[in-house]
Amino acid sequence: MAAQKTKVTIFDVAKASGVSSSAVSYALNGKPGVSDTTRAKVLQVARELGWKPNGAAQSLAQAKTRRIGLILSYDPQLLAVEPYMMSLISGLGAELEEKDYSLLVRMSMDSDDEDSIIEDWVATSNVDAMLLLNLEIGDPRIELMKQNPQMPVLAVADASLTAGLPTLASDDAAAVGLAVRHLYDLGHRNIARVAGPEELGHSYIRDAAFSEVTAELGVRYRCLHTDYTPTAGADATKRLLSVNPAPTAIIYDNDVMALAAEGVAATLGVKVPEDLSIMSWDDSFMCEAAHPGITALNRDIVEAGRIAASLMLKLIDGDDVDVVEEPPYELRVRDSTGPAPER
Amino acid sequence: MAAQKTKVTIFDVAKASGVSSSAVSYALNGKPGVSDTTRAKVLQVARELGWKPNGAAQSLAQAKTRRIGLILSYDPQLLAVEPYMMSLISGLGAELEEKDYSLLVRMSMDSDDEDSIIEDWVATSNVDAMLLLNLEIGDPRIELMKQNPQMPVLAVADASLTAGLPTLASDDAAAVGLAVRHLYDLGHRNIARVAGPEELGHSYIRDAAFSEVTAELGVRYRCLHTDYTPTAGADATKRLLSVNPAPTAIIYDNDVMALAAEGVAATLGVKVPEDLSIMSWDDSFMCEAAHPGITALNRDIVEAGRIAASLMLKLIDGDDVDVVEEPPYELRVRDSTGPAPER
Structure with a gap:
């Protein structure tokens, strides 16, 4: 990056040789379109200025596209x-x-x-x-x-x-463990999840890990699959909160659904976290900027x-x-x- | 798009001609590397199957990169x-x-x-x-x-x-008019704005339009410039709310700063919209998912x-x-x- 910034460009060579940048390009790339005299002059100026081929030119030579x-x-x-x-x-x-x-x-x-x-x-x-x-x-x-x-x-x-x-x-399975144990340690025994599309490989991996971990801990667990949009996240939240007994904690497979869920809770008069704990998979600025801030699984x-x-x-x-x-x-x-x- | 999906690929031609896809590629692109017999056969099969050159091959012919x-x-x-x-x-x-x-x-x-x-x-x-x-x-x-x-x-x-x-x-200047008039009609006479970086062209255009519209309407107007991050948005909000008299409405130059401002307001016990109206430039799912939902300037x-x-x-x-x-x-x-x- 630093090397790139200070390098001599084809335009510098053009200026110093007094020809157009196209002529320089023809000359340096060995293409027809310039006289032998111009070509020789351009090559000499390029050498003097310390011009080096750029990535695209190199890639031609190496048969790489970069x-x-x-x-x-x-x-x-x-x-x-x-x-x-x-x-x-x-x-x-x-x-x-x-x-x-x-x-x-x-x-x-x-x-x-x-x-x-x-x-x-x-x-x-x-x-x-x-x-x-x-x-x-x-x-x-x-x-x-x-x-x-x-x-x-x-x-x-x-x-x-x-x-x-x-x-x-x-390692999504390990992350499922982190999330469920956090809620378990807070006393939650009725946990729900609002997941992404069922056909995605990572949804499947998470589905399996959630079933396993919650069964192991003896925690009641339900899961709804959505298309990841805030609207679907809000709808799933309403459905989960309408069953009896309602879950005391919901884990969302992305941040926008978790944010939407806070809005739903506020509208229904459900207090977060007193009545309902909310967690997000994939931390983001939204989780930080939301109020209350949303507990999340963070990865870089x-x-x-x-x-x-x-x-x-x-x-x-x-x-x-x-x-x-x-x-x-x-x-x-x-x-x-x-x-x-x-x- | 639809044409792309159903088209015959180089792999179909390879299968039908019983040669490798590289050989087909050589043959169709007129490159050395295959015998004349193979080339003739591949070209015939390609014609029979209705093969057409793809974008990359066309771009070679047209000297375009696509x-x-x-x-x-x-x-x-x-x-x-x-x-x-x-x-x-x-x-x-x-x-x-x-x-x-x-x-x-x-x-x-x-x-x-x-x-x-x-x-x-x-x-x-x-x-x-x-x-x-x-x-x-x-x-x-x-x-x-x-x-x-x-x-x-x-x-x-x-x-x-x-x-x-x-x-x-x-037309950012027209949008400034929409935003300020909305607040003016609601009775706001002390409006602030949390803007993006001062050196950006569109910040400058908005700055000028805000000054003009607010002066015209006789509205008190202050502006703080930030780097667009939620942290900067939150800090600017705290500063604006600490002056006396504090603005009754704040317009943010993006959605994440407006979302962060709702968090700040909740933390300070400032009720939105009773004590403070909040608006966002650039509508997004965040404005919709936030609670309360954030009034925004929407463009597609x-x-x-x-x-x-x-x-x-x-x-x-x-x-x-x-x-x-x-x-x-x-x-x-x-x-x-x-x-x-x-x-």
Whole structure:
């Protein structure tokens, strides 16, 4: 990054040689379009100024694109709702920037589109490596990537879902333990969860871990699956609070649903945390800015993005990557959780 | 998009011809590496199956990259805070996807980095068009782009900042009028604003419009500039509420600061909207999910992203683009604004 900033550009060379920047580009890249005299002059000036080829020119020489592929398979109106993806992109971008790499982003509307983009990228070598997100159980993309080992790929998912592909893994089962034990220690014995879509691999992993941990502790547990939107989070909260006995604590699979739940509680006259404890999976500024502040499972997603980028760069260099663990989840206790009410 | 999904891929051709996908790629792209017999066979099968060149292959033929450049010049930890950028990317991506175009994303850490990336892109034709965001007053990037008219560029900014470059413009001054008049009609005569960074062009435009509108209406007006973070929003709120007489209404330049302000008010025992009305610039799910729901200036950022993408595609096709207006702001009145308290 620092090296990039102070370097001599093609424009500096153009100025010093008294020719256009296009002429410099032709000359430096060995393309036709300039006379031999101009070419010789440009090359001499470039040498004198200490010009070095930039990333794009280098990539031509190395037959690399210096691009990492990322497919966002979300409804465009939904994508903006969760801070997760922008955090991941921030981390990816920051790390890639230091290596003069770009992120090539496509937005697919369904899984057929996504397969088609992957096939294009593989067939045309349009990126040097790819990222796989939001894996489903038995995801067909895994087979596609295994058939094309020439394209480096990193999956961001629980290792049990990625069938031996290079993986950046988060330990969601351990985080479930953190969340449930926090509530258990506060006396809660009737816990509910408002989860994400059932078909997502990480929902499945969390579902299984929640069932196991709550059964082990003898805690009553119910779960509703949603599409992650605040509206769905609010509706699920109303449904859970209308059953008898209502849960004394609810864990939400993202921050916006937890925030929406605080609004529902306030409207219904349910006090947080006196009557109901609320927790969020994925901590964010929303959990901090909310009132009361929302207890959350925190992980450093920007850092995970950085790690993902560096692993892809390793793969491009031909190094082996097996399963690397993300930084572990931490519990951030705030005012939305408290002792279970006596009932 | 629909055309993309059902198309015959290079893999289908490989399967039907009984050769590898690399051989098909060589054959279809007229590269060495396959025998004349294989090439002839592959071409015949491709014709029979109705194979059409994909975007990347077409772009080779047309000397286009089918990429649009976007430079994110944010601190990576800050980028995740506001939904604006992810909404814009969602709209850009959705529109580009339909035209088989990609978004090439770089993350610059400062304006020198950004200039260097732009120079690289211009010199190497690494993208077919670029987007300019977050313009400052007298932004040097405008001069850079004017010197390189061969690279199509679209600025997303108030038209007064873009010196005649093709522009997607939002009418921030009109929105200031909407916001102030809403509060004025509710009886507020002492209004404050918690703004974004002073050096940003759109902060400047809003600053000027606020001064003008409030002076015209004879309303007392104060403004504090921040870095857009919830912490800064909370601090500014505390400072404004500690002066005497405190403002009866505060307008925040983004949603996360408005959300943080509701938390501060609750902590200080200041009732919203009875004691203090709160408004947000840039509506989002946070304004809806907050309690009380936050009155906000709403604009369709996903749609603005779509329009920006389509304008860049027009520029790439050689069409003229002057100044195009974004869909106008609308006021979404929620429970965080109410009649001014009597003092």
